[in-house]
Amino acid sequence: MIDLENVREEFPSLSLKDENENRITYLDGPGGTQVPQIVIDAISDYYKNSNSNTHGEFKTSKRTDEIMNSMREKVCQLLGAESKECISIGQNMTSLNYSLARTLSKILKKGDQVIITELDHEANRGPWKSLESYGVKLVEVDLLEDGTLDYYDFKNKINQKTALVAMGMSSNALGTINDFNLIRKITTKFNSLLLLDAVHYAPHFSIDVKSLGCDFLLCSAYKFYGPHIGLLYSRPGLLDSLEPERLLVQDQIAPYKIETGTLNHAACNGVSAAIDFISSLGSGSSYREKLISAYKKISVHEYELASKLYSKLKSLNDLKIIGQDFSDKNRTPTVSFIHKKYSANEICKKLAKENICAWDGHFYALKAIQKLNLEKIGGITRLGVSIYNNQEEINRTVKAISML
Numbered sequence: 001m002i003d004l005e006n007v008r009e010e011f012p013s014l015s016l017k018d019e020n021e022n023r024i025t026y027l028d029g030p031g032g033t034q035v036p037q038i039v040i041d042a043i044s045d046y047y048k049n050s051n052s053n054t055h056g057e058f059k060t061s062k063r064t065d066e067i068m069n070s071m072r073e074k075v076c077q078l079l080g081a082e083s084k085e086c087i088s089i090g091q092n093m094t095s096l097n098y099s100l101a102r103t104l105s106k107i108l109k110k111g112d113q114v115i116i117t118e119l120d121h122e123a124n125r126g127p128w129k130s131l132e133s134y135g136v137k138l139v140e141v142d143l144l145e146d147g148t149l150d151y152y153d154f155k156n157k158i159n160q161k162t163a164l165v166a167m168g169m170s171s172n173a174l175g176t177i178n179d180f181n182l183i184r185k186i187t188t189k190f191n192s193l194l195l196l197d198a199v200h201y202a203p204h205f206s207i208d209v210k211s212l213g214c215d216f217l218l219c220s221a222y223k224f225y226g227p228h229i230g231l232l233y234s235r236p237g238l239l240d241s242l243e244p245e246r247l248l249v250q251d252q253i254a255p256y257k258i259e260t261g262t263l264n265h266a267a268c269n270g271v272s273a274a275i276d277f278i279s280s281l282g283s284g285s286s287y288r289e290k291l292i293s294a295y296k297k298i299s300v301h302e303y304e305l306a307s308k309l310y311s312k313l314k315s316l317n318d319l320k321i322i323g324q325d326f327s328d329k330n331r332t333p334t335v336s337f338i339h340k341k342y343s344a345n346e347i348c349k350k351l352a353k354e355n356i357c358a359w360d361g362h363f364y365a366l367k368a369i370q371k372l373n374l375e376k377i378g379g380i381t382r383l384g385v386s387i388y389n390n391q392e393e394i395n396r397t398v399k400a401i402s403m404l
């Protein structure tokens with residue numbers, strides 16, 4: 001079990017209060033989590049003790065090289081990757097995905113097909129849609145009313161011309177976890193590349209890229225208690241076989257060849273600390289074992305709170321949950337709903353008055369919200385449970401919503 005009081009003490013921002021002395025409640029995790037003190041310290045420590053560019057002969061530069069290497073190694077452990085040479089760093093997931101799309105545009109032929117899904121965040125749709133101008137055919141997997149993908153539709157749409165399937169592991173709007181194992185089985189038959197967006201999955205569940213069998217996987221550290229950094233896993237050898245846009249003076253091999261300019265070294269030190277934070281919650285003889293064990297505890301804690309939140313909200317009049325129920329644990333702790341009397345934005349404004357942070361709208365999963373006919377009513381209210389949330393916060397939030 002998680003020692004929740006200890007965990008909460010590690011996050012200084014949890015003690016913020018509003019003018020009425022209401023302690024802040026963060027249920028906005030799917031939009032970005034809070035950071036523990038060790039992440040804050042790692043970032044400021046970098047500027048105090050190691051601030052420099054890389055590959056120099058002097059101490060701070062050598063320390064920066066070590067920090068960057070160590071960060072890649074920790075991300076490699078987090079994702080179960082083959083080596084740190086599989087881990088590239090970017091400003092955020094969206095920029096890395098655009099770079100990948102531009103890179104793949106050089107090898108895709110006119111008439112080749114790319115499959116995206118109606119459930120995905122625009123960051124995993126827009127970059128691929130931009131390939132239509134090269135003659136690439138874009139096809140979308142249908143979203144069903146219950147918030148899951150239509151796998152029959154996927155099977156009908158994939159064919160020999162499908163060069164790439166780009167899909168999310170889980171939906172940041174509805175909390176659905178997609179059947180990526182089934183998708184991998186099918187993409188293997190058609191020899192299609194598989195790219196997984198793990199941005200909403202990585203904060204809640206452990207990832208093993210080797211058993212996923214994916215070619216690319218993207219995630220964002222600010223969703224798992226770290227700073228704003230995007231991360232890309234590429235299957236060994238794959239990035240080396242591609243030609244990302246890059247400067248002639250840049251390292252021409254993976255993982256560096258898709259990275260541009262000087263990276264945010266201080267934030268990268270923060271990413272290492274965020275992964276250390278997660279591993280500190282687990283036990284085991286290796287760093288990877290600790291991470292896996294920590295994620296088990298994280299998902300149990302989050303499921304417990306989110307399923308209670310779900311059933312309490314479900315019992316309220318005037319409120320309709322959008323997305324799957326919690327009978328299956330294979331779901332992220334993200335609960336979305338609409339209200340008969342108030343728009344999602346009005347609800348978030350009311351919650352904000354109680355110092356409760358929640359998001360409203362489409363959260364860039366625009367197509368899904370349009371498909372579910374929710375765009376014209378202002379989208380949905382989304383409450384996301386993170387490791388630092390407790391039962392009292394859930395009770396407080398349900399009470400605020402029930403008194404609307």
Ligand SMILES: Cc1ncc(COP(=O)(O)O)c(C=O)c1O
Binds near residue numbers: 093199219220
């Ligand atoms: C599922 C999902 N994919 C992609 C993104 C984009 O990530 P980034 O902000 O790192 O570009 C987000 C951000 O909310 C997301 O939730």
